Amino acid sequence: MLSLVIFLPVVAALVLIVLPGLSDRLSRWAWVLVTLVDFALLIGMWAAYDVPAAGFLAYEERLEWMPSVGSSYHVGVDGLSLPLLLLTAVIFLACAVYALKERERPRQQAALFLFLQSASLGVFAAQDLIVFFVFFDLSIVGMYFIIAGWGHGNPARSALKFFLYTFLGSLSLLLGFIGLYVGAVPHTFDMVELARHPALQNAPVAAGFVLAAIVIGLAIKTPTFPFHTWLPPAHTDAPAIGSVVLAGVLLKMGTYGFVRIAMPMLPDAWRSWAWLIVIVGIVSVLYGALVALAQTNVKRMIAYTSVNHMGYIVLAVGAAGVVSDSSEQAQQVAITGAVVQMVSHGLVTGALFLLAGVLYDRRESYDLSAFGGLAAPAPRYAAFFAVAAFASLGLPGFSGFIAEFQIFAGSIGTVPWSLLALPGILITAALFLRASQRLLTGKPRGLSVGFSDLKLNEVLSIGALLVMSVIIGLFPRFLLDLIEPAASVVVNLVGR
């Protein structure tokens, strides 16, 4: 079942590529249909999901692949991966709906996005380091072609920078994985085994180096300060739906790696270096917010708020590694908040990037100062942008509030210095309010004159993402019940 969910999109992509004479219109609808079916399958899996015992998985599948190097095709889900699988399916569905009006090579675009969807689902379902790496690397390849093939501005250059930078990260990750393999007795790449019997327990120096390789690889992907420089150009030049997938899904692979790989597999090293992670998290929060404040390009601004939002997650996972007496409750809250933040950021930033894409679609500009008073010609657009902005700054009632509240409650409970990151929320609020004001209020001027409002497919795709953010914000229990057991497993693994 899980493999079907993972591979259905890529099979559909092959069909789209191979079948000759498929019309553009048909391929666009086929894309929507496949993402819809995949999403429905995942909903079904969620409905039938039983919380597995600590250290075990639901929907587990295992197939021999490379027995002589201890690697198998091993997939499965738990409370950490299922929310991200669902997020992936939602984001890609929204992209497919948004792209129903695409004019530029829609068939190839649909195939590429379906391929990327399989790779992304694979990353979150993988329970073997090599399988994880395979999908992780393929997601980079897919994204490269999306930016290079459908981007604007200077796409070739941005795509190259994206590919080189994140490829460096993925190979650093691979080195770390090999280190784990060589350090494990018996040698294995199996994630479940490695979490159960951590490698390199008695070799703190080697464990430190392996952790460094893994953390650098994940930090580049996340991205955290100071490894974030590839992100703004990639986002600025990517097509709207490319940015959505990049921010909504691909960045989560980095943060997911922290809770899935780095923390449970190298608990001693993680505890020793947690203070450094906390510092990186705080710096990312503040730096991302401050730089975002200085942007005049909408897309660059949203990109830098991603650095800020990812910083909260890094802060939370770092704080969860600082073990003190009776801090277990706080640690669990921090991890739960981190996972909720992954989902929340995916939904809200996805919506924001789609809204930015609408600007470019109508006027080929992202310049904040070129627009003004959009509320008059495009009231729906204005309403959606305002809602997305409030959701992103963490207003109560939206998913971001639940996430950030938990992250701060958990982090400050273990590391009081986490307070330093609080101004990040204030700055984000300021920059979103200012951006909304510039863009939406006042008399229509500049490029806003004659701006046509959102079309049905845009309303549906952006609206769905925002509605889900509101649902999580108002009724978070259904999501928290899924995440909390898995978060407590991670806390126990790090604390041992």
Next chain:
Amino acid sequence: MELGSDTLAVLPEICVLGGAIVVLLLGSFLPRGRQALSRLLAVLALLASATASAVGMTGPAMTVFEANYTVDAASGVARIVISLATVFVIVLGFSELAETPRESETYALLLLASLGAMVLAGAGDLLILITGYLLASIPLYALIGMSRSPRAAEAALKTYLLGALLGITLLVGVTVLYGVGGTTAYVQLGRALASAPAAAVAAGLVGVLAGLMFKAGGVPGHFWVPDATQAASTLVAAFLTTVPKVGALVAAYRLVDLIPATTDAALLVGILATAGMTLGNLAAFWQDDVRRLLGWSTVSQVGYLLLPVAVAGGSDLALPSLLLYLAGYAATNLTAFAVVAALPHHRTLVDYRGVARIHPWLAGALVVSLLGLVGTPPTAVFVGKLTTLTAAWDGGFAWLAVIAVINSVASLFYYLRWLAPMFARTPAVPRPQPMSNAAEAAAPSIDRRPWAAWSAMAGAVAVLILGVLAGGLLSIVGAPLAH
């Protein structure tokens, strides 16, 4: 061991030798227009050789002809890869060769050179190693010079001079090893060298390895590779960057494996690997001719391939990873050359601008092969790189793994310099060309080079399948060397 069964064990080599002789004789008598028969015979001889090797691999590992020659998993895989790679080379070169008057001679030389590579891979004695070296080298000089352009003549001369020079160091190295070990047979040499002076063993090893690096096209014997790749015909370029490497690297592995611990052979090979990866990549960075770029890329690939050689005997994964990487590399590199062969008028990176619009399938094959050479999953070289890195780390060479990873990232840059323009939305600006060439370039060349295009597609599929099925292959090639 009896002579009869010994002869049976080298049936794959006999098939290739017999094929070479028959093709050469046939070519002398057949009229120009009817050389298709010799082509067919060459392919059949190679396929028979591959089949015989595969059957032979089901038997136990052993040494034959009084331990002068080795028949084990390593030589079995090498023989299969060499013969299938040569078949692939012949197929991708069909149309290119049909235009030249020297078709049969080319086949005969290809067969002899691949026989030389097989002998290198199987050699269990330093004297056999010399034979293999000469047999693999001499046909190559002729093959490079065959395209008869001034550049090809220069490349052939360069190759010949370097081959002669490093052939002499090979001979000196063998002499030194024989002098201190008292034997040339690997079986006794390993034990004899343990009590020999370490400095002399090191000197002999350096000499022999220098010769093998010429054959493998690795640093320091690499100077001929970019020139020959650029100047020779595409099928010869594909051949000389693939097949000799297989023989030379397996030979290097056998040699390093028998050097006693008193000499730090691993460090020497590690340094050669580092130099090869780094130099090959740096030199490939700003190349504009696609063949030259591929030539430098193969120099860097030898660097990665030397990782398992460095830890020969030090990790269980060393030999399987080397063989897997060799097989994957052969398929991937040949696929890239098949694309080059299918687009004969696209010589520089600029020419490839917008190619994806006109030839989407060839562009796809090139993406698979070039990203494969970087080591992107799920291609064959990815599993090769993964296992060689693991073997290197396992054998105590974690630093070498780090260097290989950094080099892989660097290599991505120049492969992308080639790939990225292909998907550009605007095609290349036509450059002033001689009249006949311009007319040819305007016509879709895929129609005129269907064999090369189809082999590119088949190669790309093989690269992916090899990557996915690598696990099964690893357990097949997991057997240790025969001693």
